[in-house]
Amino acid sequence: MELRFSPDEEAFRAEARAWLAANAPPGGARPRGEDLRARREFDLGWQRRLFAAGWAGIAWPREYGGRGATLMEQLIWYEEYARAGAPEITTTFVGLNHAGPTLVACGSEEQKAYHLPRILRGDVVWCQGFSEPNAGSDLAGLQTRAVIEGDHLVVTGQKIWTSFAHVAEFQELLVRTDPEAPRHKGITWVICPMDSPGIDIRPITTLTGGHDFCEVFYDAVKIPLANVVGKLNDGWRVAMATLSFERGTAFLSEQVRLARRIEELVAVARRVSGPRGQARAIDDDEIARRLALAAAEVDAMRAMSYRSISLAARTGVPGAEASVIRLFFSELVQRIDVLAMDILGAAAVETIGGAGEEAGRWTELYLTGLSQTIGGGTKDIQRNIIGDRFLGLPR
Amino acid sequence: MDLTLGPDQEAIRDSIRGFLDARLPLARVRAVAASAPGVDDVAWREAAGLGWFALALPESAGGAGWGVPEEVLLFVELGRALAPGPWLGTLLAAHAGVPGARDGSRRVAVVDDPGDALGAAGRLDGELAGVVDAGGADGFLVLGARAARWVERGASGLSLAAAPSMDPTRTLGRLRFAGVVAAALDAEPTALRRRATVLAAAEAAGVAERTLEMSVAYAKVRQQFGRPIGAFQAVKHRCADMAVRAEAARSAVTWAAVALRDGEGDVARHAHVAKALATGAALANAGDNVQNHGGIGYTWEADPHLYLKRAWLLEHAFGSRTAHLDALAAGWRAA
Numbered sequence: 001m002e003l004r005f006s007p008d009e010e011a012f013r014a015e016a017r018a019w020l021a022a023n024a025p026p027g028g029a030r031p032r033g034e035d036l037r038a039r040r041e042f043d044l045g046w047q048r049r050l051f052a053a054g055w056a057g058i059a060w061p062r063e064y065g066g067r068g069a070t071l072m073e074q075l076i077w078y079e080e081y082a083r084a085g086a087p088e089i090t091t092t093f094v095g096l097n098h099a100g101p102t103l104v105a106c107g108s109e110e111q112k113a114y115h116l117p118r119i120l121r122g123d124v125v126w127c128q129g130f131s132e133p134n135a136g137s138d139l140a141g142l143q144t145r146a147v148i149e150g151d152h153l154v155v156t157g158q159k160i161w162t163s164f165a166h167v168a169e170f171q172e173l174l175v176r177t178d179p180e181a182p183r184h185k186g187i188t189w190v191i192c193p194m195d196s197p198g199i200d201i202r203p204i205t206t207l208t209g210g211h212d213f214c215e216v217f218y219d220a221v222k223i224p225l226a227n228v229v230g231k232l233n234d235g236w237r238v239a240m241a242t243l244s245f246e247r248g249t250a251f252l253s254e255q256v257r258l259a260r261r262i263e264e265l266v267a268v269a270r271r272v273s274g275p276r277g278q279a280r281a282i283d284d285d286e287i288a289r290r291l292a293l294a295a296a297e298v299d300a301m302r303a304m305s306y307r308s309i310s311l312a313a314r315t316g317v318p319g320a321e322a323s324v325i326r327l328f329f330s331e332l333v334q335r336i337d338v339l340a341m342d343i344l345g346a347a348a349v350e351t352i353g354g355a356g357e358e359a360g361r362w363t364e365l366y367l368t369g370l371s372q373t374i375g376g377g378t379k380d381i382q383r384n385i386i387g388d389r390f391l392g393l394p395r
Numbered sequence: 396m397d398l399t400l401g402p403d404q405e406a407i408r409d410s411i412r413g414f415l416d417a418r419l420p421l422a423r424v425r426a427v428a429a430s431a432p433g434v435d436d437v438a439w440r441e442a443a444g445l446g447w448f449a450l451a452l453p454e455s456a457g458g459a460g461w462g463v464p465e466e467v468l469l470f471v472e473l474g475r476a477l478a479p480g481p482w483l484g485t486l487l488a489a490h491a492g493v494p495g496a497r498d499g500s501r502r503v504a505v506v507d508d509p510g511d512a513l514g515a516a517g518r519l520d521g522e523l524a525g526v527v528d529a530g531g532a533d534g535f536l537v538l539g540a541r542a543a544r545w546v547e548r549g550a551s552g553l554s555l556a557a558a559p560s561m562d563p564t565r566t567l568g569r570l571r572f573a574g575v576v577a578a579a580l581d582a583e584p585t586a587l588r589r590r591a592t593v594l595a596a597a598e599a600a601g602v603a604e605r606t607l608e609m610s611v612a613y614a615k616v617r618q619q620f621g622r623p624i625g626a627f628q629a630v631k632h633r634c635a636d637m638a639v640r641a642e643a644a645r646s647a648v649t650w651a652a653v654a655l656r657d658g659e660g661d662v663a664r665h666a667h668v669a670k671a672l673a674t675g676a677a678l679a680n681a682g683d684n685v686q687n688h689g690g691i692g693y694t695w696e697a698d699p700h701l702y703l704k705r706a707w708l709l710e711h712a713f714g715s716r717t718a719h720l721d722a723l724a725a726g727w728r729a730a
Binding site: 003388 | 396404464607622623625628631634638639654657659660717720723727728
């Protein structure tokens with residue numbers, strides 16, 4: 001057991017830190033709000049710089065333009081990325097963390113050769129087409145149909161909760177190709193070009209007031225059969241691989257962001273008055289202890305992440321404990337968000353949310369944080385996964 | 396960076412677990428605890444012979460040359476087994492150079508006195524309650540603010556009264572010192588207390604881990620409504636939460652242990668974090684384990700209550716959660 005990093009890892013960290021210090025756009029450079037086109041262009045421009053400097057696809061195979069680094073180096077990169085306050089990955093998330101790794105694992109050589117460099121180079125944005133109005137947690141109940149006509153699939157149906165659909169080139173789309181088969185056996189994972197005729201995208205306003213979310217309607221949309229990833233009717237297995245990447249390692253470095261958030265929150269608690277009339281909120285025992293517990297839990301999150309990565313480095317595969325860490329993280333974020341609301345007191349509701357003012361920033365974090373226990377599998381589904389796969393409880 | 400167990404450490408863990416399974420199964424723990432002095436003499440001597448108290452002593456001092464991480468393995472197992480006896484006090488005394496501690500021939504309980512309530516000088520005066528394992532101890536390691544001292548059980552001026560103990564597998568004592576002459580030890584009390592804090596946290600992490608396993612095993616076999624209760628989300632999700640707490644506790648304790656061994660980072664902070672989270676996990680998991688066992692969990696005969704009571708004992712050993720959280724926040728609250 002060892003907390004120190006190897007000389008190679010330290011060298012990697014130093015190189016990453018130096019590059020990020022010199023190249024990461026300053027916080028606030030990223031366009032905010034409703035201009036999704038501007039956000040997309042900013043994100044792709046940043047991705048192009050990462051790619052040019054060799055920092056795209058840290059753990060992706062070299063043959064597809066990745067860096068071919070170890071899992072531990074990937075974690076170090078994410079840590080340094082968060083520490084530098086580099087742009088959060090939003091419009092490029094699905095391409096980099098979902099579709100890309102899925103194609104690496106399950107795609108054909110043609111699919112890999114075409115799509116992986118475009119994702120890494122920052123040419124394209126991907127979106128997700130998994131959930132439907134009647135297939136959320138019960139994803140295998142999805143009903144969007146695809147019938148084979150010649151060398152095409154013809155897709156009809158509806159998807160929902162698709163972030164950035166209106167600025168994406170491609171979509172990872174789950175469709176039902178065999179309605180007679182058992183639920184899990186008749187699904188196909190297919191690459192859907194978003195400029196295909198018959199696609200209608202309608203934005204959904206979220207509780208933060210933003211319009212990142214969309215519903216997507218498909219009216220006899222033709223997609224080449226060559227776009228099927230894995231085999232026809234084998235999409236459930238491919239989708240589980242996709243979700244394992246989301247539940248896997250990408251969020252492990254979030255402890256760096258959370259540690260900084262605690263520091264900032266302590267500074268706020270030293271500045272604003274306390275809930276019982278104290279000059280400073282930090283003088284309130286309950287607030288101080290909740291902050292201390294949150295800080296301790298962020299430390300534990302770091303220890304859990306390193307334990308998980310070092311286990312994976314030993315065995316070669318990410319372990320089921322990743323779902324444990326994912327659940328711990330999502331609920332920890334929300335505890336910290338609620339604590340921030342309590343520290344700010346009434347000021348937290350005298351705002352419509354936004355970055356320009358102190359209370360507004362924390363209120364916005366609180367509101368967006370509500371999605372942590374919904375997206376990528378609700379906390380209830382995460383608990384099922386832990387129960388079924390980590391603990392081996394009966395279904 | 397590696398927080399997993401290597402082959403040597405797995406062997407250490409397996410050897411300790413195998414010994415405790417064979418010599419101190421819970422039926423034996425109950426029998427030992429029900430009789431004075433609450434220690435299994437034979438198992439104690441064998442464990443000492445296996446080098447448990449000398450795991451992290453240097454080889455030049457007759458030890459195995461391991462460190463805090465390996466001692467953590469021992470205390471996780473002691474927590475899982477609810478092993479009765481003054482294991483922690485004797486191990487600390489071995490580090491402090493108390494004769495007879497290393498080979499287990501002297502059993503030692505700790506008198507934790509960080510505020511020097513007994514005085515800072517060579518003579519001790521005053522009364523201290525809640526001394527864990529006082530019953531079976533041959534003497535006491537007194538950890539003051541700046542000095543570690545040694546007092547024989549039969550020392551002149553020392554009187555010992557047994558106190559009731561919520562945890563039936565551990566004894567508690569009330570000690571009265573009236574001008575007791577204490578021998579100064581060549582050991583740093585803060586370092587010993589920090590080691591004790593991390594090892595108590597390890598014992599708590601063992602409780603959190605074992606109660607999770609008990610709940611999962613029971614939820615797989617106990618049938619209601621025609622199904623194993625573990626198939627119901629109400630029970631399954633409670634078990635998932637137990638798993639989260641056990642993982643967090645074990646990870647924090649492991650981190651603290653390696654940091655302590657290597658003097659990496661803010662070791663005081665790591666010890667506070669480990670103890671606060673591990674006892675929190677032990678208390679919550681042991682409570683949930685009672686709940687998951689239903690009616691049988693409420694009985695004396697079933698084991699879940701023993702783990703819950705051990706968790707409370709550990710909560711008050713070497714600083715409560717409140718004390719450790721306050722220590723973490725102390726710097727933020729300065730002017």
